[in-house]
Amino acid sequence: xxxxxxxxxxxxxxxxxxxxxxxxxxxxxxxxxxxxxxxxxxxxxxxxxxxxxxxxxxxxxxxxxxxxxxxxxxx
Amino acid sequence: xxxxxxxxxxxxxxxxxxxxxxxxxxxxxxxxxxxxxxxxxxxxxxxxxxxxxxxxxxxxxxxxxxxxxxxxxxxxxxxxxxxxxxxxxxxxxxxxxxxxxxxxxxxxxxxxxxxxxxxxxxxxxxxxxxxxxxxxxxxxxxxxxxxxxxxxxxxxxxxxxxxxxxxxxxxxxxxxxxxxxxxxxxx
Numbered sequence: 001x002x003x004x005x006x007x008x009x010x011x012x013x014x015x016x017x018x019x020x021x022x023x024x025x026x027x028x029x030x031x032x033x034x035x036x037x038x039x040x041x042x043x044x045x046x047x048x049x050x051x052x053x054x055x056x057x058x059x060x061x062x063x064x065x066x067x068x069x070x071x072x073x074x075x
Numbered sequence: 076x077x078x079x080x081x082x083x084x085x086x087x088x089x090x091x092x093x094x095x096x097x098x099x100x101x102x103x104x105x106x107x108x109x110x111x112x113x114x115x116x117x118x119x120x121x122x123x124x125x126x127x128x129x130x131x132x133x134x135x136x137x138x139x140x141x142x143x144x145x146x147x148x149x150x151x152x153x154x155x156x157x158x159x160x161x162x163x164x165x166x167x168x169x170x171x172x173x174x175x176x177x178x179x180x181x182x183x184x185x186x187x188x189x190x191x192x193x194x195x196x197x198x199x200x201x202x203x204x205x206x207x208x209x210x211x212x213x214x215x216x217x218x219x220x221x222x223x224x225x226x227x228x229x230x231x232x233x234x235x236x237x238x239x240x241x242x243x244x245x246x247x248x249x250x251x252x253x254x255x256x257x258x259x260x261x262x
Contacts, residue, residue: 001160001161001162001163001164001165001170001171001174001210001212002170002173002174003170003173003174003177007174007210008177010209010210011177011178011181011209011210012181014181014207014208014209015181015182015184015185018185020185020186020188020189020191021189023182023185023186024186024189024191024193026203026207027182027193027195027203028193030203030206031195031199031200031202031203031206032195032199033193033194033195033199033203034193034194034195035191035192035193035194036192036193036194
């Protein structure tokens with residue numbers, strides 16, 4: 001089986017003539033596809049955690065003279 | 076062009092006798108590698124097809140729930156499979172993967188248009204593509220990692236494929252002959 005122009009057209013025809021909602025319904029209910037629901041309530045956050053780089057923190061450069069690793073991040 | 080395949084199917088002696096006198100039963104379920112159908116070991120990354128079918132029949136005998144074998148004697152059936160290349164999806168080739176990837180891409184884009192993410196396995200997607208008549212697949216082929224007795228006992232779960240299998244969706248149409256070639260005791 002090759003992806004010939006005819007086969008591509010047939011595949012396109014299927015997807016062009018079905019609504020996304022109907023396709024979802026068929027694949028989930030008939031073929032047991034699993035819908036992944038990741039919803040954020042109210043679409044807003046009450047709080048956030050701020051992450052930042054610290055140029056004085058350490059990176060993974062191993063020095064044979066030491067028995068630990070330095071972790072300096074280039075900033 | 077007609078594709079000819081020699082497929083090796085390991086099962087119990089009882090099932091083998093039933094298959095010879097009537098027909099194969101389809102394997103179904105979400106966990107099937109290439110979707111619903113009758114499964115065979117075929118030539119590909121392994122040439123020891125009879126050995127694979129024996130290992131499969133022996134591993135399938137064990138009932139882990141009741142800690143005993145479901146059957147004492149196994150059989151290997153050899154079936155001759157015929158399929159037109161237009162109806163043969165070979166996922167070990169670039170041509171086959173192109174077809175599979177194109178259908179998946181169209182599906183993902185469609186789901187993206189309604190901001191939906193959906194998870195599925197190869198077999199489920201092939202069932203969908205075939206049963207919805209998106210493509211006329213009669214036989215599908217792929218390389219997979221299959222757990223036999225050793226893999227189950229040792230808890231091995233590798234990603235390196237260990238065999239090539241095919242599934243036949245309509246045995247009455249594509250399986251032209253079947254004969255028992257090996258039998259033996261599970262224990």
